[in-house]
Amino acid sequence: MELKQYQKEVIADLDAYIEYAEKYNRLDTAFHKFWEDKGVSISSYDNYYLHPYDNSITGVPHITVKVPTAGGKTFIACNALNTIFRHMPADKPKVVTWFVPSDTILKQTYKNLNDPSHPYRQKIDSHFGNAVCVVDKEAALFGHGIGPTEIREQLTIFVLSVQSFAANNKDGRRVYRENENLVEYAKLYDNMTKRVNGSDETGLIQVLSYLNPVVIIDESHNFEADLRVDMLKAINPCFILDLTATPRKKSNIISFVDAIKLKRANMVKLPVIVYNHRSTNDVISSAIQMQRSLEQKAVAMEAEGGRYIRPIVLFQAQPKTDDDNITFDKIKNKLVEIGIPEDQIKIKTANKDEIKNTNLMSRDCPVRYIITVNALKEGWDCPFAYILASLANKTSRVDVEQILGRVLRLPYTTKHKEELLDLSYVFTSSNDFRSTVENVIEGLNRAGFSKKDYRVAEVPAEPASVPTELPSRSLFDNDDADMPAIAPTDDIDEQINPETIKTTIATPATNTGTVELEAFARQENENYNQQAAQQTDNNDIPNDIKGMINTYPIKDVFADSAKELALPHFVKKINANLIFADEYVPLDKTMLAEGFDLDKCDHNIDFTPAKSEAVRVDLEKSSGEEYAVTRRNLNANQLSFIKRHFATLSPESKQRQLAEMLAKSIRFDEISEPQVARYIKKAIEGADTEQLEVLYSNDWQTRNTIRQKIESLLSAYQEKKFKEWLDTGQVKCQAAYRLPERITVRIKSIGLAKGLYTEEESINGFEYEVINAVANLDNVLFWHRNPSRTGFCINGYMNHYPDFIVRLNSGITVLLETKGDDRDNSDSRAKVELGRTWANKAGEQYRYFMVFDKQEMEGAVTIKELLQRLSVM
Known part of the structure; x- marks a missing residue:
């Protein structure tokens, strides 16, 4: 996982x-x-x-x-x-x-x-x-x-x-x-x-x-x-x-x-389809029919290679007291009278648990209906739960907010071929539907979602009339007067009429509104997905605070061109299944560690002695308040204690303890801790007692030396694996990154033309010199300062965020990385090679340049050379 x-x-x-x-x-x-x-x-x-x-x-x-x-x-x-x-x-x-x-x-x-x-x-x-x-x-x-x-x-x-x-x-x-x-x-x-x-x-x-x-x-x-x-x-x-x-x-x-990130990651069933009924009988009838319809679709989907799903209905009861089980038992008995097999119905409350030790997702489990009150406090959920059906009487507050989150988890965290199995459903019966929907919103808020994540549908006013299209109503529509008056009652016997429900569920689906509800759900799902696709959040501004931050849009003159641009990134081919012929996921450099064996790597490490001191991280007061994080030197007694204890160990014990201690602080997602410990032990096995004590006392320096060595070995392997996967077609470039509609700017740049957004981030020094010269070229359409961490990343054996994205009138997109002669660093060669590889795989419409002022490096160019090349593109 x-x-x-x-x-x-x-x-x-x-x-x-x-x-x-x-x-x-x-x-x-x-x-x-x-x-x-x-x-x-x-x-x-x-x-x-x-x-x-x-x-x-x-x-x-x-x-x-x-x-x-x-x-x-x-x-x-x-x-x-x-x-x-x-x-x-x-x-x-x-x-x-x-x-x-x-x-x-x-x-x-x-x-x-x-x-x-x-x-x-x-x-x-x-x-x-x-x-x-x-x-x-x-x-x-x-x-x-x-x-x-x-x-x-x-x-x-x-x-x-x-x-x-x-x-x-x-x-x-x-x-x-x-x-x-x-x-x-x-x-x-x-x-x-x-x-x-x-x-x-x-x-x-x-x-x-x-x-x-x-x-x-x-x-x-x-x-x-x-x-x-x-x-x-x-x-x-x-x-x-x-x-x-x-x-x-x-x-x-x-x-x-x-929420949109969860939807894109196939974690949740959104949007929530909320459907208000005339009576409790209708709620139960609709829930049973919808469950059966979804299960039929799930069976058909599985026959075509999909995963096993058995949709479950949560019937939410509201007892008079916390220990009142009579209500739950009455509901269960009514469902049995309707014709539901008893083994398909379970009660799950704080005091009565009929699903204890039951694997609800097992193919052998028969459960399709669970009677509950507050699944959140009861501490359970199940991705197969699709329908929340509230059985509160029509004048009661519909407390769905405590249970709504239990039906939101998407089975197997994958998008399903049958789109109705990607949604969740809430069925209620309330005279005050506005209050009910507000309650649904509260439930979504409690679960961390918003009113954007539900859609409301409501039953037609006349029972005998079945329209070809189910009407959707606004939260603030006040049509409750159209609903037939039903005297409120707390008695389950009076709320639920098994014979009426049996007659309804025996009616063909085309005459019960189920087909119309499903059509409505499909349309709203399409609308929701379109809105999600249009929402670009690459600028890393969470929806929760977007309204609180000053953001700057793309200039109107560049809007159409920017909308067309989808920068390719590297994707990795994963195992295909019967539904998708080929499937690719964004390449993460941790994937490139596949097959890496540290035990077989070079164990020679240069532990050149350097003056150092043992330190520990602690908090100490600063300006009267304990806000500061500093390194505080260990006192002489503490250092003496460490050395005395370590000195009492045998050479073998010294090696083992030092290796295990260092391995616990040198962790890699790609390498197990025991393997790191074995590597360190082999690297220090030739050290004598005095050398081991020096390494132990200077553990920070020792740790950093070892980490750098392992990082270099891992990076070299990942680069080799990346090239191998490119050659064999396991990795390719695929259009993915779209420029955000709006960006935040800390300090505005001044005096630069052709910036993509109405304001661009401030640029200084050599970067300013480069982009100012580029912007003055006649064939440059626009440029954008690409932010590190949140902008476009060339995701290869390293994550490389080029400094600028430049669009030419010809349609060519150029990525620029600037390097002042005083700012060359050890990864420049790796970046330029990765950037050029990206450009070659991305296609004819893409280029990459690393720009130095005067210094020469293979694969890089000077400002003069850059301008000459751009001017003829």
Whole structure:
């Protein structure tokens, strides 16, 4: 299971923020500069989503990622651990406290993270060399797998619920009590150890505070209460990552995931088709007919090579009390009376669970109807759930917002040949339809989506009339007076008439409105996809904040030409199936590591001694507030302790410990940690005791030397593999990147003609000299400053963002990379070779040039040479 493109962007944002924090040494400055480089001035406004950095958890990096329901928050978090710990000191214990919002979700999260066959655990194992231990609170209280020695040899993840770890309840207080199972930790404390108020020195919360963990918070909006913030402070985190679809106001958001990105990645069933009926009977009839119709289409699709899908209906009941099971049982009995086989109907509530240990996606599972109340709090979902049918009486509030997100996940995260299986459906019966739709919007908002992601259809006013086209109504149409009056009742026996429903579902679909509803859904799906295709978000501005940022459009004179331009990027051929003859996905350089074997590579590394000092990353006060991130020298006692301990080991133990310690901090997505450790051990096997101690004391320098060596080996292999795949047709160029309709600009350029947008980013020095000369050529139509990270990337064995995109009157598009003679760097030759390869594969309408002032390099040109070549194109 690999990251989707938008998930990679989230991880890139996380990595970038941490790099900003290391560069600027202040958390607030890092946050400000992070957004400033995206064209957003944090200091210029304070709104719900973006505002100056909030330091509620004093001195600790505390950031939030906004990801809609079904966006894969847990998988993002699994990958984020690698990124976070990569920036930590090598000798820091790798400890994570992973908070979830309820005990039910805790069981699910713990099960998945603890299962070696689950994609979540497999991804974590791949990053941490299979040295992973996952514990819940009970195991932790007994000290299972979390002794001081074990903690230092592994990644340890404590999966904890908010409720069971709070100090204001009896169960939560257990973590503060004396614990003989954790007594070894008390021997390790010193006068620098933070003490937790009210906790015994052997209490679990004191041990966690000593371990200074990374904190992951799933659904972080549940952490708003002051008691929970106090508990979080007591744990003494070194880093906090919040993931939620609905961030709280004080959240420091560094990454937004839009619904459209989830739709493009085939993660969600959008749009949501909302259909209001006259009665509960009609809701049930329509749900049954739609389920059967979708299943027939799923069977036909599978026969043509598609995946197995068995659409499920969620009947949402609303009991009078939390423990009232009578309502659920009555609904189930009514469905059986209608003729639904009993084994196809299950009840799933907080107090009655008939789908426990059931694999709802198994071909052997008969379940097609689930009666529930609040799937979100009940902690379950299933991608086969397609239809949410509310059975509330007509005057009740239709509380779909807590359950709507459960039907949004798309099976197998792939687009299906039958488009109706790419959508989700909500059936209701309400006299106040406007309130109902507002409730649907609230449900979408709660799930991280918006009112753009649903479509409303409504039943005709006269039951006997079946129009050829189903009417669509606006949210604010007030036609409820046309609906037949039905006396409200809470009695399920009176709401549901099995005989009436049986008669309706026995009627041919062409006479029941199902065909019209499906036609409406197809048309709205087409409209939604067209809108998605037209929305270009390459400028990296999330929809959530687009209205808050000054952006600049393409000049009208260039609009048509810019719209035609689709820059090719490299794509990789993947295994074809029966539905698609050939399928290509964007090339990621990690793909190019296929077959790379570090064990067989050159192990000779030059460890030239250099004066260095051991350091650790920590937070310290700056200007009276704990915002700064600095490297603080280890004191003499600490250095002495490290050397004394290391000196007691045998030469073999020294090699093993040094190799394993370094491997934990030198992580590659493409190479397993054990393989890195083996490589390091072989590289240092000839070192004597004194040399090993020097390498150990100067671990930062040693780590960087080894990383650079492995990076060079991996890069050379990826370049070779890239060329091989080009030759064999596994990689090709395919038009993909379109220029964004609007861009953000931090500082406007002045005095340059023919910029594509009404404003372009400021350009200085040699870059200005080059583009000014280019713009003055008669045959140049327009140019654009291509931003790094968010602009067009030549995605080969390295990610190369050329400085400029230039369009000529002839239709030729030119990519320019400028290099002042004082700014040559080691990757210039690789960039120019990749750029020229791209131009050759992209086609006759594309060119690439690297431009130096006067210096000569094979494949590059001077300004004079560039102008001569462009002028004749």
